[in-house]
Amino acid sequence: MVNNPPEPEMGRPRRGVFARFLDLVEWLGNLLPHPVTLFALICVLVLLLSGVAGYFEWQVADPRPEGAKGRAADGMVRALSLLNPEGLRRIGQGLVTNYTSFAPLGTVLVAILGVGVAERSGLLGAAIRALVLGAPRNLLTAVVVFAAVLSNTASEMGYVVLIPLAAVVFHSVGRNPLVGLAAAFAGVSGGYSANLLIGTVDPLLSGITTEAARMIDESYAQGSPNEILPTANYYFMCASTFLITALGTFVTTKIVEPKLGAYDPSRAEEGIEDSTKGMGALSAKERRGLKLAGVTVLLMLLALAATALPENGWFRDPAENETLVQDLRPLLKSVVALIFVFFVIPGIVYGRVTGSMRNDRDVIEGMSKAMSSMGLYMVLVFFAAQFVAFFKWTNLGTITAIVGADLLQEWNLTGPLVFIPFILICCFVNLMLGSASAQWAVTAPIFVPMLMTIGYSPQVIQAAYRIGDSTTNVITPMMSYFGLILAYAMRYDRKLGIGTLVATMIPYSIFYLVGWVILFYLWVFGLGLPVGPGTPTYYAP
Numbered sequence: 001m002v003n004n005p006p007e008p009e010m011g012r013p014r015r016g017v018f019a020r021f022l023d024l025v026e027w028l029g030n031l032l033p034h035p036v037t038l039f040a041l042i043c044v045l046v047l048l049l050s051g052v053a054g055y056f057e058w059q060v061a062d063p064r065p066e067g068a069k070g071r072a073a074d075g076m077v078r079a080l081s082l083l084n085p086e087g088l089r090r091i092g093q094g095l096v097t098n099y100t101s102f103a104p105l106g107t108v109l110v111a112i113l114g115v116g117v118a119e120r121s122g123l124l125g126a127a128i129r130a131l132v133l134g135a136p137r138n139l140l141t142a143v144v145v146f147a148a149v150l151s152n153t154a155s156e157m158g159y160v161v162l163i164p165l166a167a168v169v170f171h172s173v174g175r176n177p178l179v180g181l182a183a184a185f186a187g188v189s190g191g192y193s194a195n196l197l198i199g200t201v202d203p204l205l206s207g208i209t210t211e212a213a214r215m216i217d218e219s220y221a222q223g224s225p226n227e228i229l230p231t232a233n234y235y236f237m238c239a240s241t242f243l244i245t246a247l248g249t250f251v252t253t254k255i256v257e258p259k260l261g262a263y264d265p266s267r268a269e270e271g272i273e274d275s276t277k278g279m280g281a282l283s284a285k286e287r288r289g290l291k292l293a294g295v296t297v298l299l300m301l302l303a304l305a306a307t308a309l310p311e312n313g314w315f316r317d318p319a320e321n322e323t324l325v326q327d328l329r330p331l332l333k334s335v336v337a338l339i340f341v342f343f344v345i346p347g348i349v350y351g352r353v354t355g356s357m358r359n360d361r362d363v364i365e366g367m368s369k370a371m372s373s374m375g376l377y378m379v380l381v382f383f384a385a386q387f388v389a390f391f392k393w394t395n396l397g398t399i400t401a402i403v404g405a406d407l408l409q410e411w412n413l414t415g416p417l418v419f420i421p422f423i424l425i426c427c428f429v430n431l432m433l434g435s436a437s438a439q440w441a442v443t444a445p446i447f448v449p450m451l452m453t454i455g456y457s458p459q460v461i462q463a464a465y466r467i468g469d470s471t472t473n474v475i476t477p478m479m480s481y482f483g484l485i486l487a488y489a490m491r492y493d494r495k496l497g498i499g500t501l502v503a504t505m506i507p508y509s510i511f512y513l514v515g516w517v518i519l520f521y522l523w524v525f526g527l528g529l530p531v532g533p534g535t536p537t538y539y540a541p
Contacts, residue, residue, distance in 0.1 A: 039383035054081025103207030114343030116370020121351030148187025158188035193466035194240035401449030426468025
């Protein structure tokens with residue numbers, strides 16, 4: 001029996017077109033299975049498709065030059081079936097190594113260990129509160145959006161701490177708390193891919209991009225000179241931080257705040273006024289802990305500079321290179337280890353000062369708790385890794401890339417304008433599949449090889465994807481924290497629903513998308529700037 005979209009009950013006024021559209025989006029999204037189940041089904045689909053492709057002998061001409069690694073002698077790329085004895089043996093022998101060698105797995109888990117210590121000690125929450133609570137009134141909105149963008153480094157911290165805190169702060173200065181909530185939500189979720197710091201999402205995405213790029217170029221292997229590093233989009237993401245802050249501030253003050261109007265306490269949850277009084281203030285111990293943690297970070301940065309900047313520095317490449325970025329490649333490849341260290345040591349210092357971490361057991365507990373929160377991710381990655389491997393083994397990824405690239409050339413969409421439909425596709429997919437890792441694991445094996453084939457580097461392709469992934473986060477009920485944000489909002493307005501929340505956030509989504517696309521084209525094609533340290537804009541097949 002097929003469930004139909006919900007209809008309004010008899011006697012009730014019909015809902016508006018927009019509200020009904022949101023109902024439809026939510027209904028369609030709910031039809032999708034769990035992301036883990038979705039990946040398992042996709043793996044089965046790839047196996048079945050490989051059988052069909054192998055039976056009908058699908059093949060395309062290989063665009064790579066003669067003598068290129070992996071190119072067949074006759075210059076053809078053929079689909080290979082995994083539904084035969086040889087294929088089944090390959091699956092059985094590679095199931096474990098597909099998982100353990102999947103690039104994003106180890107990098108994300110190592111980084112999250114450090115973040116877990118800083119979160120368990122209370123350092124991350126205290127730093128966010130200090131930044132927001134200490135902001136001047138005339139800069140409050142900008143500081144909230146800016147802090148929200150930076151909070152992405154700490155994964156869940158922005159959703160759990162900053163968004164409700166922003167509502168309380170706005171309420172305390174006489175402004176509508178829902179405005180503060182919207183501004184923080186726009187920064188945390190809409191600006192998900194912008195930051196001044198390298199966070200856990202950067203090694204996750206770069207690892208998936210590396211695996212996708214290997215489908216047509218084996219030189220993009222992990223540990224090779226061409227490996228996509230976590231810093232691949234760093235320059236562009238830094239610039240995006242200030243763009244998102246400016247656009248978020250503008251939309252909040254000029255559109256959202258006038259639309260929401262004055263706060264009506266009568267619509268709030270009972271007891272909300274008492275529960276928010278005095279909330280968020282830093283204690284003397286917390287302030288002292290933040291100061292000493294800040295001093296620790298400064299000393300660590302000085303030590304890092306002393307080991308990286310001199311010509312004979314430990315983090316310099318002993319080989320003679322043409323540029324400073326090439327010389328510092330060992331440092332750039334150590335980013336995940338540095339994330340771990342730069343969260344663990346200041347976290348321990350802060351914990352010792354405030355008493356939140358008294359011994360090694362507390363440190364280990366922080367790491368353990370962080371790892372326990374990654375259980376779902378580790379399950380999802382198992383199936384994502386199999387999908388990527390199957391797609392590569394069968395040559396379906398390569399064939400799709402070549403056919404797609406040929407179509408783009410026929411339609412004359414090989415120029416920079418090709419990124420507009422790509423970004424819009426990512427926006428649409430994000431409405432239905434809210435997980436950044438799940439979405440990129442599905443789309444990267446298709447679009448990275450395709451756009452590389454027409455001459456664009458995987459680093460630039462990843463930067464464009466991150467625009468589409470971020471901008472629709474705030475308007476999709478499929479985003480994992482959307483229900484939590486709705487619950488926060490309903491504390492201040494009991495009658496507020498999904499439609500109201502999405503309608504409030506749509507201006508952010510539109511302004512972010514348009515502004516970010518303009519910045520992308522200006523940055524990459526107008527000024528010709530690299531999206532990250534040592535990253536090329538173009539790829540020569």
